[in-house]
Amino acid sequence: MNLDLSGKVAFISGSSRGIGLEIAKTLDAEGCKVIINGRNEERLADAIKELPTATAICADITDAEESNRVISNVVKQFSKLDILICNVGSGDSVKPGDELFKDWQESFAINLWSATNLVEAARDYLALSNGSIVCISSICGLEVIPGAPLTYSAAKAALNSYIKGVSRPLGKMGVRINAVAPGNILHESSVWSNKIYQDEKSVKEMLEREVSLSSLGSKKDVANLVTYLVSSVSGFVSGSIWTIDGGQIRS
Numbered sequence: 001m002n003l004d005l006s007g008k009v010a011f012i013s014g015s016s017r018g019i020g021l022e023i024a025k026t027l028d029a030e031g032c033k034v035i036i037n038g039r040n041e042e043r044l045a046d047a048i049k050e051l052p053t054a055t056a057i058c059a060d061i062t063d064a065e066e067s068n069r070v071i072s073n074v075v076k077q078f079s080k081l082d083i084l085i086c087n088v089g090s091g092d093s094v095k096p097g098d099e100l101f102k103d104w105q106e107s108f109a110i111n112l113w114s115a116t117n118l119v120e121a122a123r124d125y126l127a128l129s130n131g132s133i134v135c136i137s138s139i140c141g142l143e144v145i146p147g148a149p150l151t152y153s154a155a156k157a158a159l160n161s162y163i164k165g166v167s168r169p170l171g172k173m174g175v176r177i178n179a180v181a182p183g184n185i186l187h188e189s190s191v192w193s194n195k196i197y198q199d200e201k202s203v204k205e206m207l208e209r210e211v212s213l214s215s216l217g218s219k220k221d222v223a224n225l226v227t228y229l230v231s232s233v234s235g236f237v238s239g240s241i242w243t244i245d246g247g248q249i250r251s
Contacts, residue, residue: 003231006031010083010230011074013061013118016043018187019136020087022219025051026227032083035074037061061088062109067117071125081125083230086135088114089156091191093149107151112159119166119177127173132230135163136222137179139243143251156181160241167239176238178229183245186216212247 010027014020016038024047028034034054038044044056057073059066075081089111094103115135126133140148141156163179170177184207195203207214225244228234243249 003030003227003233005083005227005231008032008082008230009035009074009078009080010085011035011037011071011081011118011122012085012087013037013114014088015085016040016047016056018190019182019185019219019222020085021047021050022187022223023085023087023226024054026220026223027083027230028053030227030231033078035078037070061114061117064113064117064120067121071118071121075125080129081122082129082131084118084122084126084131084133085226085230086115086118086133089136089138091138091140091149091152093151096147096150099151103151104154107149108155108158111152111155112162115159116162119170123170123173123175126175130174131176133170133175133177134226134229135159135177135179136226137163137181137241139181139183139245139249142181142241142243143249145249163241164239171238176235178234178237178239179241180222180225180229181241181243181245182217182222183243183248184211184216185219185222187219210248211245215246217244217246 010032012020012024015024015036024034024036028051035057036047036054037057039060041058044058048056057070059070061067093107137159138156140153141160163177167177222244
């Protein structure tokens with residue numbers, strides 16, 4: 001299947017490792033000109049070693065001014081922007097019920113404003129190329145997952161709502177936006193690596209009990225779905241939240 005991505009300019013936030021870096025590698029393999037991003041210069045340098053054809057920009061996307069600067073620099077260097085992947089996010093937070101105001105602020109900055117900042121900065125450029133946006137959400141934003149941080153779940157639910165709402169005005173500009181909501185994904189920087197190390201038996205029991213396919217997903221699974229969604233093959237898809245969880249959530 002020809003995804004028609006050769007020569008497209010793609011910016012992927014939070015892509016110095018994990019799912020973000022895998023998305024960058026997959027888009028690069030499809031012929032895209034890839035720009036990766038992160039807040040840690042050392043991690044970005046390591047990522048470029050794995051993907052030497054990419055360009056790296058160190059910036060904190062939770063800051064609106066930084067987001068504007070980054071997108072302006074991308075367009076200045078490449079003359080256009082076709083694809084925006086909003087991948088910055090983190091489920092690190094306090095236990096449910098222990099939240100303080102600062103915890104809500106931090107989680108919403110990382111999991112929601114990191115996306116809204118980039119969309120605001122990039123939408124006019126994406127309109128010129130009839131571009132596409134994909135945000136990485138979570139199944140925690142779709143239903144209550146026992147033990148999941150409330151701040152993270154609420155921020156991802158807000159992100160999903162934002163995507164559905166903003167798809168209409170963006171659509172009038174010729175821009176598509178969707179989200180991918182992963183479930184339990186195993187990779188080197190995921191919480192599941194540590195959980196398996198600590199108690200592999202409990203992880204297997206949970207998968208058998210809660211997940212239809214009885215397995216963890218891979219970062220490549222997510223990257224493949226994202227690549228489909230930014231391609232012309234999915235040209236009639238916008239405002240949708242795509243679950244990729246092996247059949248875990250029930251709603």
